[in-house]
Amino acid sequence: MSYCVNCGVELDDSAKKCALCSTPVVNPNALTKPEDAVDPFPQRIIIPSEVRRRYGAFIASMVILIPNIVCLIINLMFDFGYNWATYLNASSALFWLLIVFPFMLKKPKSYIVVPIDAVGTFLYTAVFYSVEHGEHWLFELALPLILVVAAFAISVAEWIKHKRLDWTILVISILLQIVVLSFAVELLFRYYYVKSLFPFVSVIVAACCIALAAFFLSVLKNKRLRAWLSRKFFI
Amino acid sequence: MSGKKPKQWFKLDNAATIFPGQNTSRWSNIFRFSVMLDRKIEPEMLEKALKDTLVRFPCYDVRMKTGLFWHYFEKNPKGAPPVQPDIVNPCHRVKFNENNGYLFRIYYYENRISGDFYHALTDGMGAAVFVCTLAAQYLRLCGCDIPAGGFVLDINTPASKSELDDPYRKVPKSKGKVSRDLDRVYHATGKRAPKHMVNITRGIVDLAQVHTLAKSYGATITEFIGALLLFVHYEKQKEEKRRQKKVCVQIPVSLRNFFGVNTLRNFSLYYLIHIDPLMGEYTFEEVLNHVILYLRDINNEKTLRAMVTANLKLVRSPLMRLIPLFIKDFAIGLGFLLTGEQATSVLFSNLGKISLPEEMQAHVNLVELMSGPGKLNAARCGGCGYKDKFIIDFANVYMESDIERRFFTKLVQMGVHVKIESNRR
Numbered sequence: 001m002s003y004c005v006n007c008g009v010e011l012d013d014s015a016k017k018c019a020l021c022s023t024p025v026v027n028p029n030a031l032t033k034p035e036d037a038v039d040p041f042p043q044r045i046i047i048p049s050e051v052r053r054r055y056g057a058f059i060a061s062m063v064i065l066i067p068n069i070v071c072l073i074i075n076l077m078f079d080f081g082y083n084w085a086t087y088l089n090a091s092s093a094l095f096w097l098l099i100v101f102p103f104m105l106k107k108p109k110s111y112i113v114v115p116i117d118a119v120g121t122f123l124y125t126a127v128f129y130s131v132e133h134g135e136h137w138l139f140e141l142a143l144p145l146i147l148v149v150a151a152f153a154i155s156v157a158e159w160i161k162h163k164r165l166d167w168t169i170l171v172i173s174i175l176l177q178i179v180v181l182s183f184a185v186e187l188l189f190r191y192y193y194v195k196s197l198f199p200f201v202s203v204i205v206a207a208c209c210i211a212l213a214a215f216f217l218s219v220l221k222n223k224r225l226r227a228w229l230s231r232k233f234f235i
Numbered sequence: 236m237s238g239k240k241p242k243q244w245f246k247l248d249n250a251a252t253i254f255p256g257q258n259t260s261r262w263s264n265i266f267r268f269s270v271m272l273d274r275k276i277e278p279e280m281l282e283k284a285l286k287d288t289l290v291r292f293p294c295y296d297v298r299m300k301t302g303l304f305w306h307y308f309e310k311n312p313k314g315a316p317p318v319q320p321d322i323v324n325p326c327h328r329v330k331f332n333e334n335n336g337y338l339f340r341i342y343y344y345e346n347r348i349s350g351d352f353y354h355a356l357t358d359g360m361g362a363a364v365f366v367c368t369l370a371a372q373y374l375r376l377c378g379c380d381i382p383a384g385g386f387v388l389d390i391n392t393p394a395s396k397s398e399l400d401d402p403y404r405k406v407p408k409s410k411g412k413v414s415r416d417l418d419r420v421y422h423a424t425g426k427r428a429p430k431h432m433v434n435i436t437r438g439i440v441d442l443a444q445v446h447t448l449a450k451s452y453g454a455t456i457t458e459f460i461g462a463l464l465l466f467v468h469y470e471k472q473k474e475e476k477r478r479q480k481k482v483c484v485q486i487p488v489s490l491r492n493f494f495g496v497n498t499l500r501n502f503s504l505y506y507l508i509h510i511d512p513l514m515g516e517y518t519f520e521e522v523l524n525h526v527i528l529y530l531r532d533i534n535n536e537k538t539l540r541a542m543v544t545a546n547l548k549l550v551r552s553p554l555m556r557l558i559p560l561f562i563k564d565f566a567i568g569l570g571f572l573l574t575g576e577q578a579t580s581v582l583f584s585n586l587g588k589i590s591l592p593e594e595m596q597a598h599v600n601l602v603e604l605m606s607g608p609g610k611l612n613a614a615r616c617g618g619c620g621y622k623d624k625f626i627i628d629f630a631n632v633y634m635e636s637d638i639e640r641r642f643f644t645k646l647v648q649m650g651v652h653v654k655i656e657s658n659r660r
């Protein structure tokens with residue numbers, strides 16, 4: 001019979017440390033050694049099977065695939081003057097890639113899923129580009145835009161993954177990333193259409209975001225302000 | 236005409252209707268009742284005892300089926316659930332097609348027989364009666380002469396209608412209205428235990444000591460332990476130096492004594508008792524006094540009748556009844572996510588003193604009620620008394636044990652002898 005010197009509770013003969021405070025059990029006069037005593041709890045463990053997400057994703061894929069094949073066949077069998085099924089097939093493929101595909105991965109990671117989504121989105125735009133040949137918007141505008149948005153998505157996902165991060169730091173980081181994104185998007189559009197690198201809309205976005213970020217930074221630094229806010233606005 | 240018998244089926248009782256909607260792949264509302272005998276358990280004999288006992292409990296010999304508007308129980312043709320060696324992570328989630336379709340699992344370990352019960356099937360009282368009757372039958376097969384009595388039912392008499400009916404529908408209607416305080420309250424947090432794992436801490440305390448202690452404050456054991464849990468959470472929140480939220484203890488109450496019903500199905504409600512730290516500093520005596528006054532004020536047949544009527548109103552509504560099941564389940568799941576455990580910091584379920592026939596008491600060392608792990612509650616607590624012991628079980632989904640430590644060291648400081656057993660290694 002041993003007692004925890006810290007908590008004052010009696011411990012089970014098999015205990016090597018106190019279950020409440022982890023203080024090691026040292027009892028040279030114990031009649032039963034911890035190794036010889038029967039553990040009150042078994043060692044056997046059962047981890048229940050997980051929901052078969054991949055199975056569900058497979059079913060969803062089939063549901064998407066079948067009408068697409070049917071439409072493709074109809075489009076090929078009858079002359080409609082243009083390949084309307086191409087749009088449907090491309091849109092369905094993109095939908096599958098963005099929504100269904102992540103469920104097929106065991107542990108979807110943003111740095112794996114987002115680049116694949118970016119490639120899929122690029123191919124989707126390429127389908128439209130191939131049908132309607134215009135200027136060189138595919139490589140000069142669409143591709144850089146997709147890359148910028150993908151980089152933004154990966155960055156935000158990685159920040160959100162930090163569970164122990166203070167929410168104010170998270171909000172500040174997302175606001176600053178929105179500033180970068182808005183500048184990048186506007187410069188891409190301006191360069192493509194007017195060959196100018198002078199930002200306008202993104203400056204307004206940046207001003208709003210930076211003002212908000214400064215406010216949240218002050219919330220982070222000023223404990224009294226934080227306490228006042230949580231007092232006033234708690235739900 | 237076909238000679239095939241129509242399948243026997245039961246409607247879920249009023250309380251049980253919400254549990255399938257709350258079920259997820261990670262969590263089910265499940266609890267455990269265990270009996271520790273004076274001998275090592277033989278699995279083959281336990282299997283036989285289980286088959287003998289299950290005949291007496293037709294409301295547990297069922298599987299969950301899905302109708303268009305409601306779930307229902309159908310007689311399970313599989314005979315009995317498998318008897319399994321015990322595991323270190325009890326009360327893990329229920330899946331309706333596992334375990335031969337049964338909604339309770341029977342485990343054995345050394346001298347212990349345990350039953351994990353899905354709450355849709357029954358409440359703590361029903362589970363205790365089943366496991367005690369199972370243990371009695373096991374002892375009979377071992378050659379002991381155990382009569383029926385107390386929590387042990389006679390397995391040779393068939394189940395009565397009153398044991399199987401939905402007891403909530405027998406409660407007379409009330410015109411009174413009760414309001415429920417569903418504020419978002421404080422939850423102790425920490426590092427989450429791995430998925431499907433739960434940290435169990437069993438405290439075996441001296442029943443006479445804890446009874447005398449509670450009596451010295453003019454309280455019952457339920458009031459005393461409930462107040463202590465409330466105080467421990469209140470103190471922990473105060474030390475965290477965070478925005479002070481209300482602290483709330485949930486205390487389930489069995490309605491059997493109030494309405495003279497001997498059902499084997501769910502027949503309980505719960506009270507939520509709050510303290511608000513924004514009102515000022517509390518001492519333990521103040522918290523206990525608050526719990527005593529609140530419970531004694533509200534714990535009466537009239538209030539309970541009003542609460543049951545309010546609960547039944549929803550399932551009796553024609554509109555509610557016509558909503559397809561998948562929408563109901565979705566709404567219940569969402570409602571539980573948004574309100575469920577958000578409104579309680581801790582739960583304390585006290586089964587009271589377990590009475591067994593004298594002949595059986597010589598062969599039963601201990602009994603315990605373990606509340607299943609919560610989704611948000613750091614520790615959910617089950618308690619029951621047997622002979623000269625009171626057993627308090629904590630089921631904690633966090634790695635930290637400070638709630639349990641504060642609770643038991645407070646008891647030690649008050650002069651109560653506490654023995655601790657745990658699956659924490």
